[in-house]
Amino acid sequence: MDETPAASAPAIELRALSKRFGRHWALAGVDYTLARGDSLLLTGPNGSGKTTLLRLIATAISPSFGAIRVAGLDAVRDREELRRRTGLLSHSSFLYEDLTGEQNLVLAARLLGIPDAQNSARSLLERVGLDWRSGRPVRQFSAGMRKRAAIAKLLLKPPALVLALLDEPFGELDPSGIALMERLIAELLANGVAIVLATHMVDQGRALCRQRLHLQEGRVASP
Amino acid sequence: MNARHPPGLLEGAFLILRKDLLIEWHTRARLNALLFFALATLLIFSFALGPDTKLLEQNAGGYLWLAILFASLMALGESFRVERENASLDGLRLLPVNPRAVFLGKALGNAAILFGLSLVLIPVMVGLFGVSLALGLGSLGLILVLGCLAISAPGTLYSAIASNGQARDVLLPLLLFPLIIPALLAAVKATSLVFQGDPMSQLNSWLLLLGGFNLTYWGLGVALFPQVIEE
Numbered sequence: 001m002d003e004t005p006a007a008s009a010p011a012i013e014l015r016a017l018s019k020r021f022g023r024h025w026a027l028a029g030v031d032y033t034l035a036r037g038d039s040l041l042l043t044g045p046n047g048s049g050k051t052t053l054l055r056l057i058a059t060a061i062s063p064s065f066g067a068i069r070v071a072g073l074d075a076v077r078d079r080e081e082l083r084r085r086t087g088l089l090s091h092s093s094f095l096y097e098d099l100t101g102e103q104n105l106v107l108a109a110r111l112l113g114i115p116d117a118q119n120s121a122r123s124l125l126e127r128v129g130l131d132w133r134s135g136r137p138v139r140q141f142s143a144g145m146r147k148r149a150a151i152a153k154l155l156l157k158p159p160a161l162v163l164a165l166l167d168e169p170f171g172e173l174d175p176s177g178i179a180l181m182e183r184l185i186a187e188l189l190a191n192g193v194a195i196v197l198a199t200h201m202v203d204q205g206r207a208l209c210r211q212r213l214h215l216q217e218g219r220v221a222s223p
Numbered sequence: 224m225n226a227r228h229p230p231g232l233l234e235g236a237f238l239i240l241r242k243d244l245l246i247e248w249h250t251r252a253r254l255n256a257l258l259f260f261a262l263a264t265l266l267i268f269s270f271a272l273g274p275d276t277k278l279l280e281q282n283a284g285g286y287l288w289l290a291i292l293f294a295s296l297m298a299l300g301e302s303f304r305v306e307r308e309n310a311s312l313d314g315l316r317l318l319p320v321n322p323r324a325v326f327l328g329k330a331l332g333n334a335a336i337l338f339g340l341s342l343v344l345i346p347v348m349v350g351l352f353g354v355s356l357a358l359g360l361g362s363l364g365l366i367l368v369l370g371c372l373a374i375s376a377p378g379t380l381y382s383a384i385a386s387n388g389q390a391r392d393v394l395l396p397l398l399l400f401p402l403i404i405p406a407l408l409a410a411v412k413a414t415s416l417v418f419q420g421d422p423m424s425q426l427n428s429w430l431l432l433l434g435g436f437n438l439t440y441w442g443l444g445v446a447l448f449p450q451v452i453e454e
Contacts, residue, residue: 060313062453083319094314096242096305098249107242111320113229137249138309146309153314160227 009072011036011163011194012057017066019052019218026052027218029066034196034211036071036162039189041205042198043223044215050198051091053215054165057196058088071162085162089169093150095138101125101149102134108153124152128180143172151184164188166197170204182208235321239328240335246305247336253301254336257294261340262347264290269351279352284414287348288407291341292374296396298336299378302329303386312452326379326448330441334368334375341367357420366417369433370410376440377402383451406436 012034019027027049034040042050055061057068059079068075073082095104102121109117125134128148138146147169154164166185170178185195185208199205206212214223230238247254268286272278279286306312315325345363348354356363378399385394413429 058317060317080319083317086317088317090310090313092310092313094311094317095309096246096311097308098246098305099242103245107238108314108318110238111230111235111315111318113227115226115228 007071008036009069010034011038011071012040012196013067013069014057015067017053017056017068018064019049019056019061020064025218027056027215030215030218030220032213032220034194037189037192037194038211039185039195039209040197040211040213041202041209042196042213042215043200043202043205044221047217048215049218050215051167052218054088054090054167054196054198057163058086058090058165059083060088060090084157084160086165087154087157087161087163088165088167089150089154090167091171093138093146094153095146095149097139098137100135100137101130101141101145101152104138104149105134105152105156108156112156114156120156121152124155125149127155128152129176144174144177147172148177148180151181155184158188158191158193161188161193163194163196166195166199168199169197170199170201178204230324232321232324232327235324236327236331239315239320239325240332241328243302243305243329243332244335247332257297257336258340258343260297261290261294261344264293265344265347265351276353280354280418281415283348283352283354283418284411286352287341287344287414288370288411290344291337291371292400292403292407294340295333295337295374295378296399298333298340299375299382299399300385300392300395302333302379303382307386316452322449322452323445325452326383326444330375330379330444333379334371337371337374338367341371354418356417358417358426362426363414363417365430366410366413366433369430369437370406370414373406373410373433373436373440374403376437376444380440380444380448380451383448406433409433409436 010033014030014032017027017030018025044050056063057070059075059082070082070086075082102125105121105125106117109120114120125131128151130145130148133145138149141149169181173181189195197205197209212223214221265286269279381398382395385391385398388394409429409432413426416426
């Protein structure tokens with residue numbers, strides 16, 4: 001799948017990764033390596049730094065100290081290429097409230113340079129079970145529908161994707177949505193995409209992920 | 224989905240511009256509010272000066288540009304409010320989209336909205352202040368385009384900066400107003416010449432100043448916007 005020179009590089013390498021917001025260290029000296037195609041369950045209580053860690057790896061925010069490499073790409077020097085190969089499913093949906101679900105996806109598809117953006121967007125909306133509401137503005141979507149639309153947007157990224165960062169992916173979803181999310185995670189893993197899954201639903205996460213990292217007050221700790 | 228060709232700078236800017244105009248179209252109530260705000264500003268100037276038609280006509284260019292400038296604060300603030308909702312701007316950054324394309328698209332969208340607003344205000348000026356177009360519509364159109372672009376480029380840049388702060392509504396005019404003075408002066412003087420005639424052939428000098436201001440701030444915007452939207 002990955003044809004870069006660093007195809008053998010780990011999916012994620014974190015070295016002394018630290019992030020400070022004002023005087024508060026949200027993450028302090030995290031070291032971790034995740035192999036290509038592997039899956040990591042990220043656990044920890046509220047405020048332990050899970051979301052900060054995912055946002056750092058996705059390059060949504062910059063580290064205060066330390067280094068991040070994704071598939072051999074440096075999070076500072078190769079930021080644009082890293083973003084092409086990483087997908088983040090976040091608490092925020094990244095959707096425009098005043099555009100319809102379909103318009104949001106078509107825009108993202110065109111910005112990603114996907115040919116036939118309209119059909120790609122429609123087929124992904126159908127896949128996440130949103131085709132019947134795709135013509136409605138996102139403002140009228142329920143929380144679960146927003147999450148489904150965000151999942152569809154994330155799925156626009158393959159085949160370049162090597163890493164999917166999923167922050168509470170089961171949150172707000174109904175049982176059929178949770179089953180869909182589990183199927184998609186299994187598909188991504190089958191396609192060699194590494195997964196980092198942050199969730200409080202530990203049992204569900206354990207069933208999907210091979211590795212586990214527990215955070216406590218911004219540091220790696222024993223679960 | 225294999226043969227992907229991410230858009231270049233201009234195509235990316237066009238997609239962002241199209242997206243912003245589509246959002247404005249979907250939320251026409253906001254455009255109406257902008258229009259009524261600008262009209263109310265013109266009416267307030269007119270009432271404040273009373274029935275002195277000579278004075279109104281003399282200062283009409285200034286009132287027009289102040290109405291556009293005040294309305295621009297609403298438009299510029301709104302332009303980044305939609306990007307803050309659901310962290311949509313983060314979504315663009317992480318896609319990834321060239322940040323310079325984001326700047327160009329958003330700044331052109333803001334300029335288009337201000338230009339559309341000015342087109343509605345001109346007939347009102349003619350009716351309310353009794354102005355005539357001594358130099359014709361073409362000159363006025365050129366001044367409006369250059370003036371709206373001159374507000375939009377630094378306005379978009381500063382709106383992006385202010386949108387990260389807590390006092391963003393206060394911060395934007397504090398940053399923008401001092402900087403915009405040369406462009407505002409040139410636009411007001413040039414518009415006044417269009418309304419009152421240009422016996423000393425001064426129009427080109429003011430247009431050159433507006434053009435230079437635009438070159439400087441569109442260039443600065445393209446150069447600095449990537450740093451502004453990254454953390």
